[in-house]
Amino acid sequence: MSTIAERVKEIIVDQLQVPAEQVTPEAKFIEDLGADSLDQVELVMALEEEFGADIPDDAAEKLTTVGEAIKYIEDNSADK
Amino acid sequence: MKRLENKVALVTGSTRGIGRAICQRLAEEGAAVAVVGRSPETVEKIAQELRDAGFNARGYAADVAKSEDAKATVAKVVADFGRLDILVNNAGITKDNLMLRMSEEEWDAVMNVNLKGTFNFTQAAVRPMMKQRSGKIVNLASVVGRMGNVGQANYAASKAGVIALTKTTAKEFASRNIQCNAVAPGFVMTDMTAALSDDVRAMFLKVIPAGRAGSPEDIAGVVAFLASGDADYVTGQVINIDGGMLM
Numbered sequence: 001m002s003t004i005a006e007r008v009k010e011i012i013v014d015q016l017q018v019p020a021e022q023v024t025p026e027a028k029f030i031e032d033l034g035a036d037s038l039d040q041v042e043l044v045m046a047l048e049e050e051f052g053a054d055i056p057d058d059a060a061e062k063l064t065t066v067g068e069a070i071k072y073i074e075d076n077s078a079d080k
Numbered sequence: 081m082k083r084l085e086n087k088v089a090l091v092t093g094s095t096r097g098i099g100r101a102i103c104q105r106l107a108e109e110g111a112a113v114a115v116v117g118r119s120p121e122t123v124e125k126i127a128q129e130l131r132d133a134g135f136n137a138r139g140y141a142a143d144v145a146k147s148e149d150a151k152a153t154v155a156k157v158v159a160d161f162g163r164l165d166i167l168v169n170n171a172g173i174t175k176d177n178l179m180l181r182m183s184e185e186e187w188d189a190v191m192n193v194n195l196k197g198t199f200n201f202t203q204a205a206v207r208p209m210m211k212q213r214s215g216k217i218v219n220l221a222s223v224v225g226r227m228g229n230v231g232q233a234n235y236a237a238s239k240a241g242v243i244a245l246t247k248t249t250a251k252e253f254a255s256r257n258i259q260c261n262a263v264a265p266g267f268v269m270t271d272m273t274a275a276l277s278d279d280v281r282a283m284f285l286k287v288i289p290a291g292r293a294g295s296p297e298d299i300a301g302v303v304a305f306l307a308s309g310d311a312d313y314v315t316g317q318v319i320n321i322d323g324g325m326l327m
Contacts, residue, residue: 036255038256
């Protein structure tokens with residue numbers, strides 16, 4: 001069973017089509033990983049699906065780095 | 081190879097009139113067709129007619145005004161056919177009345193099917209299309225959405241809304257290789273226009289340079305073009321199909 005951090009990273013790699021080694025906790029979705037606004041929405045939806053969590057829009061807007069996304073899921077996921 | 085070979089198309093309001101003709105044309109061009117309408121019996125009947133003609137088709141009952149129905153229908157179509165390439169938002173109704181007499185129910189019913197229904201199915205369909213990185217959405221607008229029309233405040237406003245929705249969809253999803261366009265039929269012979277009085281019909285014919293009403297097939301041909309690879313660089317456009325009525 002992989003950790004939440006690993007699963008989140010896997011989803012980011014899949015959604016943004018970036019190499020896994022670029023997906024570090026400090027990496028910013030827009031500046032470092034080349035995401036646009038649609039990518040961000042898709043990513044949030046994919047995370048919601050994977051973790052059975054509901055991520056409200058105002059919370060989603062604050063998730064700008066990989067580390068923030070992992071922390072949010074760890075704090076709020078239904079199946080932690 | 082046919083123009084829509086290996087493509088999967090979903091057509092709402094497809095059991096009669098223009099929608100029925102669009103299903104036929106998309107199937108003839110090679111697409112597998114998901115026939116969507118309100119009555120389970122009718123969608124199955126049309127799907128069976130298409131299968132009898134040697135085409136790949138399935139029926140799906142849904143109320144386009146319900147977001148949940150749209151999501152469930154798109155999910156079923158993707159599960160059955162493996163993908164979704166073409167969405168034709170064709171479902172539409174009229175409840176004509178002069179504005180002074182128009183009830184809130186008449187206004188809401190037309191908005192819910194024509195405008196909200198188009199939004200619901202677009203929102204559901206773009207998800208598999210984004211994943212595929214390709215898709216075509218064709219919306220049925222109307223020339224009255226550009227001109228306005230006496231007795232059609234609800235219908236005309238809903239179709240003007242469809243035009244704005246078409247352009248917004250085109251802009252939001254262009255980067256994902258999804259094109260969205262609209263066709264704006266003029267006066268077309270269907271059950272919807274058969275309900276008009278002889279006077280109103282004569283008045284329409286007088287302002288059509290082509291001198292004839294359109295047929296559902298006239299509309300289906302342009303929809304097939306916009307749904308095909310021939311229109312890959314066309315997005316956010318509204319094409320009038322009206323015999324020159326509005327230029």
